[in-house]
Amino acid sequence: MILPLLKKDSFVLFSFHGLPESQIKANSPICLTTNCCDRNLSNTEKCYKAQCTATARALAERLGLDKEKWKISFQSRLGKAKWIGPYTDEVLQELAQKKLLCIGYFALALSVTV
Numbered sequence: 001m002i003l004p005l006l007k008k009d010s011f012v013l014f015s016f017h018g019l020p021e022s023q024i025k026a027n028s029p030i031c032l033t034t035n036c037c038d039r040n041l042s043n044t045e046k047c048y049k050a051q052c053t054a055t056a057r058a059l060a061e062r063l064g065l066d067k068e069k070w071k072i073s074f075q076s077r078l079g080k081a082k083w084i085g086p087y088t089d090e091v092l093q094e095l096a097q098k099k100l101l102c103i104g105y106f107a108l109a110l111s112v113t114v
Helices: 021-027 048-063 090-098
Strands: 011-015 070-075 103-108
Touching: 011 048, 011 090, 021 048, 048 070, 070 090
Parallel strands: 011 070, 011 103
Antiparallel strands: none
16 A cells, blocks of 8 residues: 555655657657647547656545645656656656655556557
């Protein structure tokens, strides 16, 4: 059970496997251009980043986390292509600079069939 492990001042990072932006745009042309993740649009069923955002939002709601107490990030960048972000390593550095003492880290690895 995760909930008892979270302290009142916990910050939770939901980290998903990243994908190259080119792959995201090929599968869902509106993704990364319309800010669909934050607007929770109905036509985002093929948008990987929107699905990750919706999953994190649902988990955060279930855990009772306020919006300022959680964030999503993406890991596993390879090569020189631009990958979806924000990047997990950079977010962890940002959180460390803010001196957050209690960080819950959920690495959510997903398989996607395109």
